[in-house]
Amino acid sequence: MHRLGLSCALALLLLAPASAFASGTGYVFVSNEQSNDIAVLDPKSDYAVVARIATGRRPRDMHFTKDRQRLLVACGDDDEIDVIDVAALKVIDRIKTGSSPEIFLLSPDERTLFVSDEEDSSVEAIDVEDKKIEREIQTGPEPEGLALGGGILYATSEMADVVHVIDPAAGRVTTSIVVGSRPRRLLLRPEAHELWVSDEMSGDIALIDTKADRLLRMVTFDPPGFRRIDVTPVGLALSHDRKLAFITLGRANHVAFVDPETKAVLAYVLVGSRAWGVAVSHDDKTLFVTNGLSDDLTIIDIASRKAIKSVAVGRTPHSVVVDD
Amino acid sequence: MIKKTAAALLILAGAFYSPALSQTSAGAPEQAVRLGYLELANDPRYASDAAYAGIVLRAMGRPFAGAEVGVEEANTIGRFIHISFEMAKASAPSADGLAEAARDLNGRGAQFILTDLPGDALADLSRAAAALPVTFFNVSAPDNDLRGARCAANVFHTAPSDAMKSDALAQFLATRRWRDVLVLKGPSARDGEEAQSFKQSAQKFGLRIVDERSFSLSRNPAMREENNVALLTQGANYDVVFVADDSNDYARYVPYRTVLPRPVVGDAGLQAEAWSWLWDRNGAPQLQHRFEKAAFPRRMNGAAWAAWAAVKAVAQAALRTRSADYATLKSFLSSEELDLDTDKGRPGSFRSWDRQLRQPILLATDSAVIATAPLPQFLHRTNVLDTLGADEPESQCRLR
Numbered sequence: 001m002h003r004l005g006l007s008c009a010l011a012l013l014l015l016a017p018a019s020a021f022a023s024g025t026g027y028v029f030v031s032n033e034q035s036n037d038i039a040v041l042d043p044k045s046d047y048a049v050v051a052r053i054a055t056g057r058r059p060r061d062m063h064f065t066k067d068r069q070r071l072l073v074a075c076g077d078d079d080e081i082d083v084i085d086v087a088a089l090k091v092i093d094r095i096k097t098g099s100s101p102e103i104f105l106l107s108p109d110e111r112t113l114f115v116s117d118e119e120d121s122s123v124e125a126i127d128v129e130d131k132k133i134e135r136e137i138q139t140g141p142e143p144e145g146l147a148l149g150g151g152i153l154y155a156t157s158e159m160a161d162v163v164h165v166i167d168p169a170a171g172r173v174t175t176s177i178v179v180g181s182r183p184r185r186l187l188l189r190p191e192a193h194e195l196w197v198s199d200e201m202s203g204d205i206a207l208i209d210t211k212a213d214r215l216l217r218m219v220t221f222d223p224p225g226f227r228r229i230d231v232t233p234v235g236l237a238l239s240h241d242r243k244l245a246f247i248t249l250g251r252a253n254h255v256a257f258v259d260p261e262t263k264a265v266l267a268y269v270l271v272g273s274r275a276w277g278v279a280v281s282h283d284d285k286t287l288f289v290t291n292g293l294s295d296d297l298t299i300i301d302i303a304s305r306k307a308i309k310s311v312a313v314g315r316t317p318h319s320v321v322v323d324d
Numbered sequence: 325m326i327k328k329t330a331a332a333l334l335i336l337a338g339a340f341y342s343p344a345l346s347q348t349s350a351g352a353p354e355q356a357v358r359l360g361y362l363e364l365a366n367d368p369r370y371a372s373d374a375a376y377a378g379i380v381l382r383a384m385g386r387p388f389a390g391a392e393v394g395v396e397e398a399n400t401i402g403r404f405i406h407i408s409f410e411m412a413k414a415s416a417p418s419a420d421g422l423a424e425a426a427r428d429l430n431g432r433g434a435q436f437i438l439t440d441l442p443g444d445a446l447a448d449l450s451r452a453a454a455a456l457p458v459t460f461f462n463v464s465a466p467d468n469d470l471r472g473a474r475c476a477a478n479v480f481h482t483a484p485s486d487a488m489k490s491d492a493l494a495q496f497l498a499t500r501r502w503r504d505v506l507v508l509k510g511p512s513a514r515d516g517e518e519a520q521s522f523k524q525s526a527q528k529f530g531l532r533i534v535d536e537r538s539f540s541l542s543r544n545p546a547m548r549e550e551n552n553v554a555l556l557t558q559g560a561n562y563d564v565v566f567v568a569d570d571s572n573d574y575a576r577y578v579p580y581r582t583v584l585p586r587p588v589v590g591d592a593g594l595q596a597e598a599w600s601w602l603w604d605r606n607g608a609p610q611l612q613h614r615f616e617k618a619a620f621p622r623r624m625n626g627a628a629w630a631a632w633a634a635v636k637a638v639a640q641a642a643l644r645t646r647s648a649d650y651a652t653l654k655s656f657l658s659s660e661e662l663d664l665d666t667d668k669g670r671p672g673s674f675r676s677w678d679r680q681l682r683q684p685i686l687l688a689t690d691s692a693v694i695a696t697a698p699l700p701q702f703l704h705r706t707n708v709l710d711t712l713g714a715d716e717p718e719s720q721c722r723l724r
Binding site for chain 1: 397400401403404405607610613614640643663665669670671707708
């Protein structure tokens with residue numbers, strides 16, 4: 001009975017009644033770490049910024065709920081995840097986290113948030129219904145990237161140079177795999193039993209075999225006009241048909257188009273300064289890249305592999321998501 | 325008498341320090357890497373910390389807390405490879421005492437020893453300990469000749485040299501086209517070394533020294549040409565003033581007192597440092613916060629960063645080689661395979677010819693990091709970090 005009551009609370013929080021204005025707005029959302037807001041861009045108005053959502057301080061990673069009624073954003077300097085009503089473009093609730101949340105995930109049943117707290121050396125599981133921290137899973141220092149697949153949670157530790165394999169139910173690390181230096185983000189390819197890890201400092205992608213929890217090999221990058229030492233990969237994304245991977249190369253100011261099967265680099269597209277965040281439109285036609293040191297978003301036509309537009313979005317853009 | 329004091333201090337040095345061992349969860353560590361930490365008791369470099377009438381001119385502080393933060397981090401990393409890290413600290417008031425302390429630390433298992441010593445003391449120690457199976461990490465002596473004519477195979481440097489810092493400043497001035505520089509120099513030997521290093525950097529990056537003038541710390545009207553900043557900076561045309569003043573007691577009065585409205589760099593105004601607590605990129609805030617927790621109310625400075633970086637380099641070597649063996653770790657550190665995350669951007673490694681850690685240099689005022697060197701306008705045939713400090717062709721050190 002008690003459980004049912006809480007579920008109703010959840011429904012109010014995350015699963016609002018369908019609204020004509022909500023899902024499929026086509027809007028592009030960009031979190032700006034230093035402007036403390038999310039810029040909302042409308043592709044129908046040539047990607048003009050049509051709204052700004054004021055958030056907690058230092059908004060970073062963002063995820064939609066499955067129904068697209070809610071957008072969640074981790075606010076690193078306020079130790080909270082803000083819940084945004086996508087129809088109203090307003091923060092309607094806040095979920096307290098540990099110290100300095102950066103990256104988070106919503107479990108498939110949308111009951112649990114997994115949050116990496118970079119100042120706490122832990123990943124925490126937060127019950128969405130009662131907003132309580134259920135479990136704290138100790139990791140190496142500065143945990144960041146998260147991925148969830150087959151009931152297993154993966155987390156990077158930027159300082160320990162490892163990827164933790166975590167049993168989320170037991171709340172503990174089962175094994176840790178040493179990868180390159182400063183591992184940042186994760187991308188799962190369950191179809192190939194692969195986990196991709198962006199190593200910012202060693203400048204490569206570590207490929208992990210998720211059946212054996214073993215490092216397979218490294219993928220390296222040579223964008224035109226830059227040396228290996230300039231290549232600092234962070235963001236990872238797959239096209240929705242899973243046939244093309246996109247990797248932002250940080251200080252090398254390019255995004256790499258990679259064949260996920262062969263790992264061959266098909267193209268390097270020049271973007272803005274310190275490219276981190278990356279997202280793909282639902283039709284796999286358009287790619288969005290946030291540039292943290294030039295305060296803009298680069299919009300790329302995937303078929304022609306050309307940047308078609310850059311839009312000023314705010315100070316230190318971090319992540320980008322598309323509601324389409 | 326001095327010997328006796330040294331022995332007493334060694335007893336005080338106490339047991340190995342290993343804060344994170346109790347947190348070990350996934351099986352007991354099978355191997356240990358033992359580190360040592362050695363400092364000079366009554367080191368004159370720290371005497372000026374409290375300065376005049378208790379007003380702190382520059383809160384240098386000893387760098388030990390940086391090493392402690394490093395050991396704590398190393399243990400959280402070591403958990404995953406079943407290697408633990410421990411550190412023992414010792415101090416002594418003389419060259420003999422330091423050599424004895426190093427032997428004692430080595431006798432207790434320490435093979436990597438961080439040293440917070442003035443340049444001469446470190447040079448003496450490295451000679452006296454040449455036969456010991458010990459590698460020192462210099463965390464605070466910037467002397468160029470420790471990486472040149474006086475270099476030693478048993479000393480790695482995580483502290484940047486004077487040359488790296490003055491090259492960083494010269495690159496910045498060159499990119500701003502502030503090419504004509506007035507050099508002001510204090511009376512100490514260190515002041516002379518800093519001024520000399522800057523002059524070499526000026527030549528390297530195409531700056532012009534319009535004049536070099538000596539100042540003195542006094543209010544004697546008969547010496548006003550030397551102690552009055554306005555008088556000292558008149559009669560020349562320059563874009564910028566470089567002031568070499570290790571004591572900082574003169575340099576701090578130079579900005580705004582120059583006869584021409586010109587920026588000041590060197591030991592006041594814009595300063596080249598291994599670290600600034602104001603640095604907020606590349607994971608720096610997390611490091612600052614870990615340091616502040618350990619050393620409150622102090623903030624991390626260059627030497628504390630260098631101590632942290634030394635421990636981190638050893639931990640990286642252990643992680644990458646999966647070993648706690650001294651020869652294996654030393655060989656890895658000497659190779660160019662190290663990708664040390666310095667929290668300053670580009671990965672660091674030790675130069676094979678002089679064992680100096682390659683690293684970006686921060687150019688900071690008291691309120692902001694204005695630029696990081698190398699500046700993007702300066703390129704290099706292999707690694708742009710080698711535009712800072714003595715590159716292999718011009719180095720007087722041949723350890724490769």
